Structures are given as structure tokens and as C-alpha cells.
Amino acid sequence: MSEGPVLLVEDDVSDFRLIQRAFAKIKPSIPMFRLTHGDEAVAYLAGDAPYENRSLHPIPCVVLLDIKLPRRSGLEVLEWIRTQESELKRLPIIMLTSSKHQLDVNKAYDLGVNSYLVKPSNNSELEQLVSAFRNYWIDLNEGPTL
């Protein structure tokens, strides 16, 4: 259904490895591309250097976005995406964060996040979460044209 990869914006290496491992268990596999901070995410989505080549760096079908990120926070990235003039503003964004803080949750919805997921503390729950994410957002949900 959706064509591009999943874009994961996650600065923490150990969290990234766990998420990557959970993605690796998904069959059939889905491509995932990881970025480590907010400015990088904006550059990637805007197609700025070094991400100009869209055959190498395609527009993702969905973004998994951490909140606490260096440079630009996940909420700032979300706000940037939603205020674009182009089709990019429709891009489905899902927060994947350890913050259950009410202010973060509400702010994300006010800025137009599609869904907000809290990183579980153990591996098997993370695998379940990634599998549910895939079933819902990749298989079931009808994505916009980007």
C-alpha cells in the first residue's frame, strides 16, 4: 500500500538497536531509514544536502519521531512538517518516545501528530508495538499522496 520507507528519528543508540531488532523480526520486511537528530530529519524531508537524491533517500510513508532529540526537538520537527506548503504536510507522523508527560502528549496532538506511542521498557513489548505499528500503519491505513 505505502511505498516509501519508515523514517525513524532516534538519537539514542541502544533504543535504535532495539527498534531495529524489532523491525528485523517483521515478515515481510519493511525498509527503515534512521536519522539521529531533528535538523537531519528536516534536511532529509526537505531534500537538502546530503539527501537531494530521492531514489536514494525517498520520501517516507510514515515517520517515527522521538521527542527528545539534539538540535531540533521532535515537536519542532512535527511543527515544521505541518506548516509546509507542499504535500509533505500530510505525512503521517507517529511519536515514539519514552515521555508519557501530559504536556508532551497534548502538544503533539495540538501540532497535528497522527498517533503517539510510548516506548515500552522491555523487548517483547517493543516487538509487539512494532508489529502493531506495522499492521496498522503499513497494512491497514490508507496513506496520503506525498
Add this chain to the structure above:
Amino acid sequence: MAEPVLSTILLVEDTPSDAALIRRGFEKTKVLNPIVWTKNGQEALGYLSGLGQYGDRTKYPLPALILLDLDLPEMTGFELLQWKRMQPYIRRIPVVILTIDSATSAVNAAYDLGANSYLVKPGNPDEIMRIVKIIQEYWLGLNESPKLVLRATPDAK
């Protein structure tokens, strides 16, 4: 921590047979979230803004999820989305579009108006039941819902 109150689902659907099927789907999941059924956008707007009888938020709480059909009499799903995104607090409530319309233009317009997700309603009843189960598990289980400040407090007169 206090026992969580089961979150209400607002279903906006003009076809009675589809509404009945969706309600039955929710009843089949073990979690019995209360479902409020409104038949068009106007009625849903009344519920969300607390007009008339809906002013009693203990009886008619703001929903944790809105399931919205698009092709509705009086006020369409698009018009409701447009209204909703301008409302403080209410704008946070996740909306899942559930419609038979799979046209790209409808999908894009719904996202542009702030829909959280877009699902195409299958024609087959078993498939509808399956999708309802997934909706329940994802949006009322896994997803972290926003907190709505508009809430009846026990000591409010």
C-alpha cells in the same frame, strides 16, 4: 492510581446497518467502551460542543476517539473535520475516518483537514468486525490519548 474510566467512542455514521455492525464489533472485543452513535456531522458537532442534553459531560463525556464516515447528510465528515480543527481541546481528539470512499482526493483532503488515520470500510461484515477489533486495540490500547481539560469535575455545580 484510580481505576481508569472506559473511554467513550463517538461513531458518526449515517447507515444504520453499518453502525450496528461496528457497535457489534466493539461489543465483541472484551473491552466494553461506551459507544455513542450520531447519524450525521451536525449531531456529532452538537455532541462535541455539549449542546442541549449533551451539556451533561458525566452522562455524555467527550470521546477518546471519533470514528467518522465522510459521506453524511446535513454536515459531511469533511465539514466536521474543518470545524473540529478550530476548536480548542476538542481538536486533539483523534479521528479515524471509516468510509467506503477510497478515492485519493478524499484521502488527501481528510489528512489536510487533520484526520489522524483513514481506513476504507470493507463491504464484508466479517472484515468490518476485524477492522473494529484492530481499531479498538490500537487506538484505545496502544496509542497514548491526549488529555482533554474539558471534563466534569465531581464538585462542579
